[in-house]
Amino acid sequence: MRLPRTLNVLSIQVRIAAGSPSAWRDGIVESAVEETVRIRLLDDTVLELQVSDAEGIPSVGEPVAYHPVAEILTGAVQTTARLTWDSDQ
Structure with missing residues (x-):
């Protein structure tokens, strides 16, 4: 498996994500x-995220995973990626 290229992710974020693997939420851009970036999660929740680097913006239709505690979009x-809006709120 090829790992994604990483942009602007701190080592503490990686550790937080590794420490709570069940927090990852899958969706489609x-x-x-x-x-x-606006993402529709598999539970039909819509999230709007502010991505830290324009190079890190995924394409429309791309499958992604978001970790809300570590603020990582993969x-x-x-x-x-920081949450700016959540349809559940």
Whole structure:
């Protein structure tokens, strides 16, 4: 398995994600504009994330995983992503 290229992810974020592997949430990218990504999770929740680097923006339709505690978004690229909106709230 090929690991994704990593952008702007701190070692503490990696440790947090490793310490709570059940927190990962899978989804599909619905839209990606500038550094904002909207993801529809498998439970139909929609999240809007601010990605830390424009190079880390996934493509529309790409499967991704988001770790809300570690603030990591993983797809083809792994990057820091901060939640800005959640349809469950």
